[in-house]
Amino acid sequence: MTKRITVVPASGRAVPDPEAGDLLPGGGREVPDNVWWRRRLADGDVTLKAEKAPSTKAATAAKNEEAQ
Numbered sequence: 001m002t003k004r005i006t007v008v009p010a011s012g013r014a015v016p017d018p019e020a021g022d023l024l025p026g027g028g029r030e031v032p033d034n035v036w037w038r039r040r041l042a043d044g045d046v047t048l049k050a051e052k053a054p055s056t057k058a059a060t061a062a063k064n065e066e067a068q
Contacts, residue, residue, distance in 0.1 A: 003033040006049040007040070015045050 008028035009015045015024040018036060028049045031037050040046045 004030050005033045005037065006030045006051070007037060007046040008049045009046055010044055013045050015040060 006028050007024065009024045009026065016022075017024050017029065017031065019031065020029070024031075024046065037046070041048065
């Protein structure tokens with residue numbers, strides 16, 4: 001299984017996605033972590049989208065529920 005990353009186009013950039021055959025949407029897309037996308041990152045055409053961390057509220061609620 002190929003590792004995947006989520007990339008977002010840099011401001012003002014239109015970045016083609018060779019796998020999907022269209023332009024990378026403004027909200028970003030999960031793509032294969034390969035040399036093509038690594039080059040786009042190095043050139044500043046795209047940025048990595050931060051992965052969403054689990055909500056602390058959900059973790060706290062689960063912890064409180066276990067304590068009861």
